Amino acid sequence: MAKQVTIDAKGVHYTPLNQQIRKAIEDGASEVIVDNVLGQRFIGNGLRGNTTIRVNGVAGGDLAMFMSGPTVIVNGNAEHAPGNTMDSGKVVIHGSAGDAVAHSMRGGKVFVRGDIGYRGGIHMKQYETQRPILVVGGSAQTFLGEYMAGGLLIVLGLDGVMKAREIGSGIHGGEIVIRGDVDDACLAAGAKKVLLTDEDRARIAPVIREFAGDFGLDPEPLINAKYTRIVPASARPFAGKYTWE
């Protein structure tokens, strides 16, 4: 039996607000709707289970940090670092998001319809069956995929030109897939461009289809578009820097 709980966040500090959300989940809510959110931070932090949390408004920093399971849907923008050190679950943002989106994320999905700020997907990593996925509908800023150690990062550039430079600085695992061409000058040391093979395309197609479904887009033109795939030039970017005493 689906149980829906609605919480009014108007004027409520983040700690009592997050306690109310936690309480609703403990009481068995399968869907928690949080209205009038205006920058309250840490929504969804450390939550487990498979509840869906709908955030109506602008989510504050560290949305869904350490989250393990739930789905968070934001009908608005999100501030700094949504999906930070997230373990599993899904974050869907119908607006744009700030810097360090999906920072150190280990599993689950973060879908952003609009743009993201600097250092998107920084230090994403994967482990066994856990493989984080970040998909950005709009553009990403500079230092995209920095220190990336695993996972999949897709930028679709639906709203115009992609702004990121210094892409994949220190990348040593995972892959960055960007729709269209990426100038060589935009790649950081340690990153290299490779062709997107048919196999790669088949692999990312379900992700793009899911993203398109979440935002009501036509998936087929996106699946068949031209992509640039960026991968680590070496699995050990810093191995050559050191010698022993």
Place this chain on the structure above:
Amino acid sequence: MSSNFGSMPLRYRVTIDREQCMECGRCIENCSYGVFRRDGDRILVNSRKCTACHRCLTYCPRDAIMLQEQPCDYRSHPVWTRTVRESIYNQARTGKIILAGMGSVANLPIIFDHLMLDACQVTTPPTDPLREPVEIRTYLGKKPSKLDLRQKPNGDVELATELAPNLMVETPILLGHMSFGAISLNAHISMARAAQEVGTYMGTGEGGLHPALYPYQDRMIVQVASGRFGVNIDYLERGAAIELKLGQGAKPGIGGHLPGEKVSKDVSRTRMIPEGSDAISPAPHHDIYGIEDLPQLVRSVREATGWKKPIFAKIAAVNNNAENVAAVARSGVDAIAIDGFRGGTGAAPRVFRDHVGIPIEVAIATADKELRKQGLRNEVSLIACGSIRESADVMKAIALGADAVYIATAALAAMGCRVCGNCYQGLCPWGIATQRQDLVDRLNPDVASKQVANLIHAWTLEMTELIGAAGINSIESLRGNRDRLRGYMLDEGLLEILDVKSVGA
């Protein structure tokens, strides 16, 4: 690529007294570096591979093995020291940054050794610790700035102030953060058991928490560092406290790097990264780009764990230490660990280890002074770390303003470590800094945990005597009590910074 340097002079020479040696081969079995090998009925020696770990000497039943450091002299020169010359040869050959193991080897004066502890004589008699209790137990975390009380209907008075979570320690000596990966699982288990036995806590380091340590999780401070390895909600919830690692005394301002060859199957499991992959911890936390981002991380961790656990932060001691400490205190943490420039490490660039940072004595004194000046001293506990070598160092650190200390190298030494500084080779014959199972098996947690507990117990006993001799009866009375210290042969400027008088004053 070759060089014209040929081989460098030997660092150590190992010799066997052939009259004593009975060719039993224990040295061959014990040396993981391959110094010894058998050739017919004779044992041959390759001194070049020796690290002075002493494992062979320890296990030779005839005391037949002898070790000599630097058997070959360079022309002596006060400026162009051996270290300087050998670093040049190394870098001329490789063109790379030199990494080294363990803490600083820079031969700089140690301030602790120039601070003398006080004792009572006739004007105030000493306290007899055999008869009168000396309170060594202390609490780490926020203390309220004032207490509100309320009266119950029956007339009793109860506390109305809500207290922040604190860690109670039976002795102000905690086991500092060293990761599983840098050291072995048996070393971790040994320290965890020791922490449980003596009533203190142990840091996990940035390597996650192995399931074998779950039985001791109430004694673990789980660390969150910039790489976020092994960090998930389960890990945060298991720890008794959570430490945000912002810096390390052996390498202030830079990150860390566990090479892929050390990421074994087990290490990969706790760090949650693929086996054999490099584990790179960036220099900053990339979600902390400014002073206002730190409170966000502190609160994020608190929100995720329901505001139930003390949050620590660890920083390296650098020039603007007082400002750093005040900033971290204002971020809302419960305790700040400050790591001095002699702090240990599995591996750090030599140039950082030996040249960056400030001494822990100065860092603790200036932190304590600044926090008092800003009215923040009750908001955080201070933990001193970075080469705390004996109980006297603990006493002096506390008298300079610390609430407690972290020990790490001393705990390793208590398990057999000879401070050879070759942790990075991953071949530690004592089973400490290695992941090779046959070597790890050499460290028996039943024995090693007892040794670590013995060390902490012995230091605590010594501190009890020292505190009694000083005419006080608790750690709390020693904290920041600079009158219990006098500086011997320290310059006036340093005495002023430490806020300690000269001997004779």
